[in-house]
Amino acid sequence: MSEIFQYDFMRHALMAAVLVGGVCSIIGVYVVLKGLSFIGDGVAHASFGGVVLGFLLGINPLITSVLFAFIMVGLVSIFTGKGKMKTDPAIGVFFSFMMALAILFIGLMRSYNAELYSYLFGSIISVTATDLLIMLALGIIVLGTVAVFFKELLYVTFDPEMALASGIRAGHFNFLILALLGLTIVISIKSVGMILVLALIVIPASCAHQLTRNIKTMFILSPLFGITASIGGLCLSYYFDLPSGATIVIILTFIFFLTALKRVKG
Amino acid sequence: MEPVIQIKGLTVSYNSEVALQDINMEIYKGEFVGILGPNGSGKTTLLKAVLGLISPAQGEIRLFGGPVDAAARKRMGYVPQKGSIDLTFPVKVFDAVMMGRYPLMGLFRYPSRSDRILVEEVLKGVDAWHLRGKPIGELSGGEAQRVWIARALVSNPEILLLDEPTTGLDVMSQGQIIDLIHRIHEGKGLTVLYVTHEVNNVSCYLDKVAYLKKTLYAYGHPNDVIKVETLREVYAGEVEVIQGVDRPLVVVGDHCHV
Structure with a gap:
């Protein structure tokens, strides 16, 4: 098996798999426990709009996708703040708006751009050394923030009202979780694609949630599943010439079914 | 003496309601205050306003002689209404x-030995130490309330606010919960704000209603x-007040005698 990593692109792909698998599955714990799947999907679509704009303007698509992810999070936060509007329709509105922008930008590009498809469906073997560096830097920011504010993020995820009542700035931390989710999606979008990135965030944490009622164990099990499936999917896709993103997600879903058999009560 | 909680001309509205x-x-230091009234009378709203979870439309609340801010909140313990806590959350x-x-630990700080000792003491104090390893989803109603009271006490608050801690529990x-709150109030000299529907089983402990x-x-x-004229106004209906041995007892909605 080691011979497949003699190629540079496979070594990059492996590093991307570990990075994306790890970061997605850590943030996934908050997404699963707080019920943020839909906003996650919305942010993924918004980041894709940013990617297309990057290609259109000829700037690094990661920069524009961060921008779009944050605009999406910001719009939803503004419109749902102080109970003005329910979260679900707010996401629905801006989700569609962002996707409309993406389609509009594609229409404005007079030429066909094959690389766009790797952001749509994911192409882990096309991750370059520069991409990896940006991904690593953003990954360190995400995981570092989680480490620094671990207690506060946990309390706000569990019981936001109580956290606020006991002197934690719950609103700030709720926004921080969404911002971290946005960065995570931006890190992952090239490797697994806009359509499948949510799976890499939600499934590992859901598997962990089936097996434990201890939050700390969840933070260990979730990246274990995420990284294992990413590496496994990468290898399988290489040997059998399959799309990598889809292979990773199918392995994850298979793990999910297995963990469901061992589901804990409560 | 300055009150620990001072509420002046407080008006709160939700949208236009x-x-x-x-x-x-x-409310003065060390007082045990019961807050009563029918459903939708604003009892929970009052607690939330005191905690700063809701901002007043008019008027002002002062805590410990200062504004309602994060520093003041760290001196208060809160036991929210049943149902506001996600019991499926994976935590023991x-x-x-x-x-x-x-909220009392700094950034980057993880629970120290003294934090652990404090949690142990508080859990033993509410008779829930044996539950320490249980997921919260497996607790009975009474056990869960004792655990949430412990969580409120573990920050060594000066004011304890409880929102219907006995609702839905068997007699x-x-x-047990009322005795526990009474013990805490006496033992620690805490100021207690206690929202409830049931006045008779607690009125002997209350300083004010x-x-x-x-x-x-x-x-x-x-x-x-606790006077029949007041209660008939508040509950707009069938209320009787019977003089008990040492205190008045309230009978609400005694339909057998209507």
Whole structure:
């Protein structure tokens, strides 16, 4: 098996798999426990709009996708703040708006751009050394923030009202979780694609949630599943010439079914 | 003496609906205050306003002589209404109670030995130490309430706010929770704000009773406040007050005698 990593692109792909698998599955714990799947999907679509704009303007698509992810999070936060509007329709509105922008930008590009498809469906073997560096830097920011504010993020995820009542700035931390989710999606979008990135965030944490009622164990099990499936999917896709993103997600879903058999009560 | 909680002309509204109107109350250190009133009378709103979870439309609340801010909140413990806590959340009793210490720890700090000792003491104090390893989803109603009281106490608060801690519990568990709150109040000299529907089983412990229905109908010592005229106004109906051995007892909605 080691011979497949003699190629540079496979070594990059492996590093991307570990990075994306790890970061997605850590943030996934908050997404699963707080019920943020839909906003996650919305942010993924918004980041894709940013990617297309990057290609259109000829700037690094990661920069524009961060921008779009944050605009999406910001719009939803503004419109749902102080109970003005329910979260679900707010996401629905801006989700569609962002996707409309993406389609509009594609229409404005007079030429066909094959690389766009790797952001749509994911192409882990096309991750370059520069991409990896940006991904690593953003990954360190995400995981570092989680480490620094671990207690506060946990309390706000569990019981936001109580956290606020006991002197934690719950609103700030709720926004921080969404911002971290946005960065995570931006890190992952090239490797697994806009359509499948949510799976890499939600499934590992859901598997962990089936097996434990201890939050700390969840933070260990979730990246274990995420990284294992990413590496496994990468290898399988290489040997059998399959799309990598889809292979990773199918392995994850298979793990999910297995963990469901061992589901804990409560 | 300056009151620990001072409520001046407090009006709170949700969108255009007024929930509380022109409330004036002063609560002094060490008082055990019962807040009563029918459903939707603004009892929970009052607690939330005191905690700063809801901002007043008019008027002002002062805590410890200062504004309602994060520093003041760290000196208060809160036991929210049943149902506001996600019981499927994967956390064990010990860790859930430890969260009550989080706001007092610095960034990057993880629970220290003294934090752990404190959690142990508090859990033993509410007779829930044996539950420490249980997921919160596996607790009975009475056990869960004791755990949330422990979480509120573990930050060593000066004021304890409880929102209907006995609702939905059987009579035995209700008695245990009330005895526990009474013990905490006596033992620690805490100021306690206690929202409830059931006045008779707690009125012997209360220093003051507040009857709320959007406005404050009556506020004072139970013997002075629990009067049939006041209660008929607040509950708009069938209320009787019977003189018990040492205190008045309230009978609400005695349909057998209508």
